Amino acid sequence: MSKPKLLIIVLFQNLGEEYPYYARSPAPPLAGALVAGLTPPIVDVELLHEMVRPINYDTDADFIALSFMDYCAPHAFEVARRFHERSKIVIAGGKYASTFPDAVIPHFDVTVVGEAEQVWPQVVEDLVNGRHQKVYHAPFAPSLDNIPPPRYDLVESVFPVVMVTETSRGCIHRCSFCQLTVENKPYRVRPVKDVIRDLTAIKTLPYPKRKLAMLMDNNFGGDIEHAKQVLREIAKLKMWAIGIQFSFDCLHDKEYVDLLVKANCGMAFIGLESLNEPSLAAIHKRHNHVDEYQQLFRMLRQRRILTFTGMMLAIDEDTPRYYENLPDNLARVSPSSILMSIAIPIPGTPLHKRVVAENRLTDTNLANYDGDHLVFRPKSVTDQDVFRAYKRINRLFFSIPSILRRWWRFVTAYSGEENPAVQVAKTILISIFFFSLNYFERDHANRRVYANASLTEDKGEVGATPKRR
Numbered sequence: 001m002s003k004p005k006l007l008i009i010v011l012f013q014n015l016g017e018e019y020p021y022y023a024r025s026p027a028p029p030l031a032g033a034l035v036a037g038l039t040p041p042i043v044d045v046e047l048l049h050e051m052v053r054p055i056n057y058d059t060d061a062d063f064i065a066l067s068f069m070d071y072c073a074p075h076a077f078e079v080a081r082r083f084h085e086r087s088k089i090v091i092a093g094g095k096y097a098s099t100f101p102d103a104v105i106p107h108f109d110v111t112v113v114g115e116a117e118q119v120w121p122q123v124v125e126d127l128v129n130g131r132h133q134k135v136y137h138a139p140f141a142p143s144l145d146n147i148p149p150p151r152y153d154l155v156e157s158v159f160p161v162v163m164v165t166e167t168s169r170g171c172i173h174r175c176s177f178c179q180l181t182v183e184n185k186p187y188r189v190r191p192v193k194d195v196i197r198d199l200t201a202i203k204t205l206p207y208p209k210r211k212l213a214m215l216m217d218n219n220f221g222g223d224i225e226h227a228k229q230v231l232r233e234i235a236k237l238k239m240w241a242i243g244i245q246f247s248f249d250c251l252h253d254k255e256y257v258d259l260l261v262k263a264n265c266g267m268a269f270i271g272l273e274s275l276n277e278p279s280l281a282a283i284h285k286r287h288n289h290v291d292e293y294q295q296l297f298r299m300l301r302q303r304r305i306l307t308f309t310g311m312m313l314a315i316d317e318d319t320p321r322y323y324e325n326l327p328d329n330l331a332r333v334s335p336s337s338i339l340m341s342i343a344i345p346i347p348g349t350p351l352h353k354r355v356v357a358e359n360r361l362t363d364t365n366l367a368n369y370d371g372d373h374l375v376f377r378p379k380s381v382t383d384q385d386v387f388r389a390y391k392r393i394n395r396l397f398f399s400i401p402s403i404l405r406r407w408w409r410f411v412t413a414y415s416g417e418e419n420p421a422v423q424v425a426k427t428i429l430i431s432i433f434f435f436s437l438n439y440f441e442r443d444h445a446n447r448r449v450y451a452n453a454s455l456t457e458d459k460g461e462v463g464a465t466p467k468r469r
């Protein structure tokens, strides 16, 4: 007899069916492959990332598990409704289901609140045996020991990097806009051997895919000694390149940076958020120091590490003058690419509490909480200032001459000593990543930031579809 089938979908769309947006992301998020890896073999599993392909509502799966964050919640409810019409059992999990279960539970047959590891095998067993409960609660901040490897074999081949994993959860900082502040869990690390096992688990992947990886930690470096230990072990794997996300303060530790190089870290995602000190203070991001950006980013270029940088507009202390100078100042810092977004008051964060208390929330439709919409009244700038800056910075930063200038600056900065053949090979590989990161974000800017801008600007939106479900 064939096994029941489970389809895991990691949702991504939020602009309505008329306006699907497929992202050119180099890597998938971890949640889907991880939940698939936690699934006991009593069901067949399929994984679908909605960031790269549409949902097939005519699937033969019996159970549909949706993973989603806040901005996808309205979409998730609609997806669940459509699957219910087809008599499927639909399960919710992920960040929003974990923080606002009461809003989620009515739309699903099963809601998993919290981290999947310790509850998901039981949920699947109960589903298969027809005795599932409405809600399952995971323990708060469980141990991260012995998490099985993600099912990389199920990840769509369109992602250049499929090996995504994490070495820790949480963060030691408390930025006021960050989703992690909602639950305020302690920073936890995984055993180094488990991380290395993840990165070596699957021998069936094509060889290049076994040589590229991304660590999805919120802050790889929250426990810097543990991070160094991980890097020492990763260095032994002789990866071609890995991407890592960590906070700016880690760059002060020279040994950490040396070990990033030894582990072949090719891309660092660092949330700079702002080049304006008062704005950084306003979001409690005091571990960033604007006067160090230029020098430390130069240091990363010299070590041949690409920098992908989170940047945020509509922060309370932003001024029109800051926006005016931002393109030039960004060009001086010269991150390889930026993820520019409009500040999102994610429900439950200190930022959300503040804008609600000051009566500045203007939009409660969660679908708009995606970083491309302004959902509150900023304090020191107008809506128009924000939109204009958003479009202008994206336009200038992602213009072809500007991309080429940054690339040239990057490839000519390298100061290491290496056999010339290795140097050429690494430069080519890193250049491919440089251009794909810029392509990903340029594409995002073109399709989400400018698309329909003339229609939506008056409504206080940038780049969103004028129609919503």
Ligand code: B12
Binding pocket: 010, 011, 012, 023, 025, 028, 029, 030, 031, 032, 034, 035, 051, 065, 066, 067, 068, 069, 070, 071, 091, 092, 093, 094, 095, 096, 098, 112, 114, 115, 116, 117, 120, 166, 177, 178, 179, 180, 216, 217, 218, 245, 339, 340, 341, 342, 344, 346, 369, 370, 371
């Ligand atoms: C990869 C990533 C992305 C990718 C892909 C996102 C996607 N939706 O596909 C990209 C780069 C596109 C992205 C974009 C954004 N992101 Co992002 N991203 C991440 C990142 C680094 C990793 C996600 C991940 O894989 N996590 C690891 C997994 C294991 O954690 P998890 O998802 O919580 O899963 C656990 C549980 O929640 C649960 N679970 C999850 N799903 C399911 C499903 C089921 C069925 C069950 C039972 C359980 C379950 O079990 C899991 C294991 O314990 C996280 C930071 C982080 N480390 O989480 C930020 C993060 C998720 N992103 C965030 C933000 C703010 C954004 C942006 C809005 C940024 C911006 N301003 O533009 C955009 C929004 C998306 C968009 N419009 O494009 C926030 C959270 C947002 C929120 N509202 O909750 C995070 C947490 C960063 C942060 N510290 O604030 N992001």
Ligand code: SF4
Binding pocket: 170, 171, 172, 173, 174, 175, 178, 179, 180, 218, 219, 247, 271
């Ligand atoms: S440093 Fe990053 S992950 Fe840590 S609290 Fe701030 S935004 Fe969140």
